Structure formats: C-alpha cells, structure tokens
Amino acid sequence: MNSSYIWKFLGVALILYSLVFGLLIPLKPGIVAVSPSIANGGDTISLAYTAYNVDYSAIDASKINAWLLFDEGKDILADKIEVLSANEANAIFRLPLLSELDQSVVSSTLVVSDPQHGYALLPSALGIRPKKSNGSLSGLSIKYDTPDVHKVKGVSFPFRNILQETIRNTYYHVPLWFSMIILFAISAFYSATYLRRRDSRSDLYAVAYAEFATVLGILGLLTGAIWARFTWGAFWSWDIKQFTSAVALLIYFAYFILRSSVADQDKRARLTSSYNIFAFAMLIPLLFIVPRLTDSLHPGNGGNPAMGGEDLDQTMRWVFYPAVVGWILLGMWVSQLKARYLIIQRKIEDKFII
Amino acid sequence: MEEIFVQSGKMGVVIAVIAAIFIGLVIYLVRLDRKISQWEDQNKTNTYG
Amino acid sequence: MEKSWYHCAMNRWYALWQKEMKSHWRSQSSLPAVILYVISTTFIVFASFARIDDRSWMVLYWIIVVLSASHAAQSAFRDTEGIEGWYYYGLCRVEEYFFAKVAANFILMGVIASLTFASLSLFAGTPVRDPLLFFLINVSAWIGLALLFSFLGFLNAKVDGQRGLLPLLTFPLLLPILLQVIKLSSIASGSITDTSYLADIYILLAVDALILALSLLLIRYLWQS
Numbered sequence: 001m002n003s004s005y006i007w008k009f010l011g012v013a014l015i016l017y018s019l020v021f022g023l024l025i026p027l028k029p030g031i032v033a034v035s036p037s038i039a040n041g042g043d044t045i046s047l048a049y050t051a052y053n054v055d056y057s058a059i060d061a062s063k064i065n066a067w068l069l070f071d072e073g074k075d076i077l078a079d080k081i082e083v084l085s086a087n088e089a090n091a092i093f094r095l096p097l098l099s100e101l102d103q104s105v106v107s108s109t110l111v112v113s114d115p116q117h118g119y120a121l122l123p124s125a126l127g128i129r130p131k132k133s134n135g136s137l138s139g140l141s142i143k144y145d146t147p148d149v150h151k152v153k154g155v156s157f158p159f160r161n162i163l164q165e166t167i168r169n170t171y172y173h174v175p176l177w178f179s180m181i182i183l184f185a186i187s188a189f190y191s192a193t194y195l196r197r198r199d200s201r202s203d204l205y206a207v208a209y210a211e212f213a214t215v216l217g218i219l220g221l222l223t224g225a226i227w228a229r230f231t232w233g234a235f236w237s238w239d240i241k242q243f244t245s246a247v248a249l250l251i252y253f254a255y256f257i258l259r260s261s262v263a264d265q266d267k268r269a270r271l272t273s274s275y276n277i278f279a280f281a282m283l284i285p286l287l288f289i290v291p292r293l294t295d296s297l298h299p300g301n302g303g304n305p306a307m308g309g310e311d312l313d314q315t316m317r318w319v320f321y322p323a324v325v326g327w328i329l330l331g332m333w334v335s336q337l338k339a340r341y342l343i344i345q346r347k348i349e350d351k352f353i354i
Numbered sequence: 355m356e357e358i359f360v361q362s363g364k365m366g367v368v369i370a371v372i373a374a375i376f377i378g379l380v381i382y383l384v385r386l387d388r389k390i391s392q393w394e395d396q397n398k399t400n401t402y403g
Numbered sequence: 404m405e406k407s408w409y410h411c412a413m414n415r416w417y418a419l420w421q422k423e424m425k426s427h428w429r430s431q432s433s434l435p436a437v438i439l440y441v442i443s444t445t446f447i448v449f450a451s452f453a454r455i456d457d458r459s460w461m462v463l464y465w466i467i468v469v470l471s472a473s474h475a476a477q478s479a480f481r482d483t484e485g486i487e488g489w490y491y492y493g494l495c496r497v498e499e500y501f502f503a504k505v506a507a508n509f510i511l512m513g514v515i516a517s518l519t520f521a522s523l524s525l526f527a528g529t530p531v532r533d534p535l536l537f538f539l540i541n542v543s544a545w546i547g548l549a550l551l552f553s554f555l556g557f558l559n560a561k562v563d564g565q566r567g568l569l570p571l572l573t574f575p576l577l578l579p580i581l582l583q584v585i586k587l588s589s590i591a592s593g594s595i596t597d598t599s600y601l602a603d604i605y606i607l608l609a610v611d612a613l614i615l616a617l618s619l620l621l622i623r624y625l626w627q628s
Contacts, residue, residue, distance in 0.1 A: 019372070023368070027363070052363055053363075163364075164363040164364045165362070165363040165364050165365045165367070165368055166364045166367045166368055168368045169367065169368055169371050172368070172371050172372055172375060173371055176375070195621075195624050212382070215378065215379075215382050218378070219374065219375050219378040219379075222374050222378070223371040223374050223375060226367060226370050226371055226374060227367060227371060229367075230359050230360060230364055230367045231364075231367075244578075247575050247578050248575075250574075250575040251575040251576060254571050254572050254575060257568070257571060258558075258562070258568065258572065261562055261568060262561075262562055267561065270624055270625070270627065271558055271561055271562070271625065273624070274558065274621040274624050274625055275558060275572070277617070277620075277621060278554070278576070278617050278621060279576065281613060281617050282576050282579065282613070282614075282617075284613075285579045285606070285609070285610050285613065286578065286579045289579075289606055289609075290579050290582050290583065290606070293586075293602070293603065293606070294582075294586075334379075334382070334383075337386070338386060341386065341389070341390055344393075345393055348393070348397055
C-alpha cells in the first residue's frame, strides 16, 4: 500500500473509534426527576424519583440507599425505599425541623446508591421550609456522617442532568471546531507561502483548505444548534461563542466573495492571500480572548478554565482527543483532494490559453 | 417530533448531530464530484481525442 | 546619515498626510457628507426609538460611528491612483502612504465620533459618568478602526469595479473591537459596574497592536505587481 494513505486511513480509523466507543460506553446512573420538589420541615414525606440507567427489578430494595445532602456534608438518610418500577422508587424521609436555620428554603441534594449500579445524584432536588417551633423532636436533627457511596468498576461517561446522553456530542460537535481552526491555520500558512514564493499551487491549496474549514464551521454551527435546542432550549440563544463563531464564518464568506470579485489571477491570489492571513490572525482574539471574558452557556467561558475539570473527565479524554486528531486528518485529506482538483483545472485552463 | 429526540436520555439528539455531519460531508463531496465531472466532459475531446 | 533618511521619510509622510487631509476637506463627497450622514442617522434613530436607556445610547453611538466611518473610508479612496504613481516611480514607500492614510483616518474618526457624541447628547443627553475612561476607550477604538479601514481600504481599492465590498470585508473583522468597546463604554456610563476593566482595555490595545503588526507586514503585498 502506498505510504501516503497511512495518515488518511489513520484519520478515518480514529473517527470510527470515536463513533464506536463514544456511542457504546454507557453513562453513569442519574436521577432525572423527583416529586415533590418542596416540603415543610418536620414532615414525613414520600419522595418519588425517576432514575436513569438503573434496573431496580433485578435488585433487592433493602440494598438501595437514599439520602438528602445539605451543605457542609450534613445529611439525612431515608428510612425506607419502595421500588415502584424498573427505574422509579419512593424514598421515605422524616424531615428535620431545621428550626436553627434562618432561611426561607433550604436546598438539598438527593443521592441514591446501590451496589449494582453505583451512585447517582440530583443537585437542588428538594427544598425544605424550616419550621419554627419549640418542639421536642430532637431525633430528627441533621446527622453528620455520610452513608456508604457505592462505586462500580467499569468504563462509563459522567451523567449530567440537562445533557444526559447528549454528553456524547462532545466527540462529534467539538472536534469540528478544532479541525476548522487547524485547517484555517494551514490555509493561512499556504497564503504566506504564496506571498513569499508566488506559486499558484500554494494559493490554490490555501483556497481548498479555507473552503473545507468553512464547511466544517457550518457543520459545527448546525450541530451546535441542534444540541442547543434540546439542552439550552433554543437553536440560537445569542451565546457569545455561537455569535463569535458565526462572525468567524462571515469573515471567510467575505474571503470567498473577495476571491470571486477579482478577475486577474495573480492579483486575486495576492489580495486574497493578504486578506486570509489578516483574517486568521483576527480569529485569535475573536474566538479565544473575547468570549472568555463574557458569560456564556458554553463550558470554558466566563473565566472558567477551558475544557478541564468537571467538563471533560478522564474517560472522555480517551475518546475526545483521538476524535480531534481524526477530524483534523480527515479535513486535511478532503482539502488536499479539492486542492489537487483545482491545480489540474488550472493546468487545463492554462493549456487552452497558450 | 419533540419526543423522538428527548426519549431514552436524549439519544436522538446525538444521532441527529452525527447524521447532520454525515449529510454535510456528503453534500460537499457530491458538489466536488459534479464539478470534476463537468471538467471531464468539457475536456474529453481535447485531452484524449 | 540615519537621521537624514528619517527626516526625508517624515517629510514625505507629512506631504502625503497633508494631501490626504486636503482631499478629505475639499472633495464634495467626504466631510460634509459625513456630517450629514451622522446627523441624519441620529435623526432616524430618534424618530424610531424616542427614548433610549444608557446601554442603548452607547450601542447606538458606536454603530453610528462605525457606519459613518465606513462610509467616509470608502469615499476616501477615490484618488489613490495618483499616489500609486508616486509609488511606482519610487517617490514614496507604501508604508509611508499607509501611515498618512491612517493618520488622516484617525482624525476623521475623531471628527465623526465628536459629531456623533454632540448630536446624540443634544437629543438624548449624555450618559457618560466617567469621561476619562470614555475618552481612553474612544482613542484606542479610533486607532484600531483607522488601521482596519485603511488596510482594507487599500485592499478594496485594488478590487476592480466593485467598490461596495468594503463594509463586507470590514464589519466582521471589526467585531472584536466593537464588542470590547461596547462593553467598556457600558462601564463608563455606569450601566455595568466592573472594577477590573483594565484587562478589557489591555485586550483592546492588544487587538490594535495585532492589526498594526499585520498591516505593516502585509501592506506591501497589496501594491506589488
């Protein structure tokens, strides 16, 4: 086999790898819904919750632990769990009065754990209104010890409440942007080469790379809009990163319009190469600096570190980074095909003129 | 329509995103293919004839 | 030796700058047209909004400034052909002419911004609480905009026939400046309280520096043949 195919097949293999493992590895269990969402201190309530990625029909209800977690590690354990269906259960809580707290509503996190599926939690699951009373219900005050949290071995992706399974889109939507930036960089590099050497080959390579990068950018915007519709609630929500990415694409649309409005080949190459380098350099403040200082729905903005900590855990890295490399390689392959086509076209045109 | 995307943990959204990327790539490749075909047709007689 | 070269360059630059300013002042289409443009845009804005809050005031101010500047920059390249002749006969360097253009555009930006500020203040009062900060923002924005309009104006002047391309080329590129400037202006008007705005000013200046470096690097390629 020709050695020039190795990196091309590597790109495809990495994308396939991200498809297979990104889709097959299960999510950790989670809690999707609870009711009621608010209760009075001192009451005994039956908290109905719907869990995700668990199968309660297969396990003994007495092995399931549920507790409400308050700030500073205080918690109350459920007295009893009643399994309703394969993924629904009631947790019976005797709520404390919380009369020592001077708040209108105290928020608590519901944690559910069992030995087979591991633990799941829902932040701000239940709000409790403290009851002012002189009662003698001292047995219901908050405990300070945490029950056992079951951890299950095996590879899984984190469960996030709004994202749910769409957390997998990290491997399909985000690499498009990484690949786009790299392809624009290569395009700018070819433009610089053109300005130094004045060979039309470099100019055509620059166009081809910019073109496919723009295609990836459009796909990134489109997939981002689909993802946003079912997580943030709208296709377009004027998020700073959505906005600046759209502007980045506008810059390159202007590049293509500029190309089409100059007839002379050399002049066209010269003007658009200058514009291309200028445009790429301006992408850096536009995509990396300005969004970071503004509040955003995207992770890694509004002063947060980009792509780290909570947003991308260790298991996800193992799928995410190969996907990024794969998309960069595939992008380079398609761009080169287009460039080679443009070069042949240019050669045929020149032959006719001579 | 809404339900299709949201059921079973919003898995439909992931499928929609992958489908959108695939369709986008295919549209780009079909356009490139058609451009190459046009050039082949135009240059049939000149290059080989 | 070194000094005299510098002296010559400065003299040429000064001559070019004077020519630029004269052409701005004299041509029927430039300065008076810009004044008319600013005032009529302000009128349209007030005819449609009637009352505006502080933040909208700032946004409108910058939109009017950018639109007027784009209009002015486009009409300022009518007689580049003459200067291009100077360049081909070796009478001046592109960089000299570019900086003459930038200086002229900077002054034009100042005039446009003052006019916009005056007419907006006349109709709606001024929301500026921190005049020093507002002036600082303005100057750094004028530098960036003058550089951007000059560079892309050079590029646009070489595009055959189609002169309407300049807004299309500039608007997406000036957005990083515009976003920073609107945010900073809101701080200057007190509609956002943010004590750590110094970082934003540095970013604005860094973007200016980036545009300056790029223009210096690329300008000579636009006039080569």
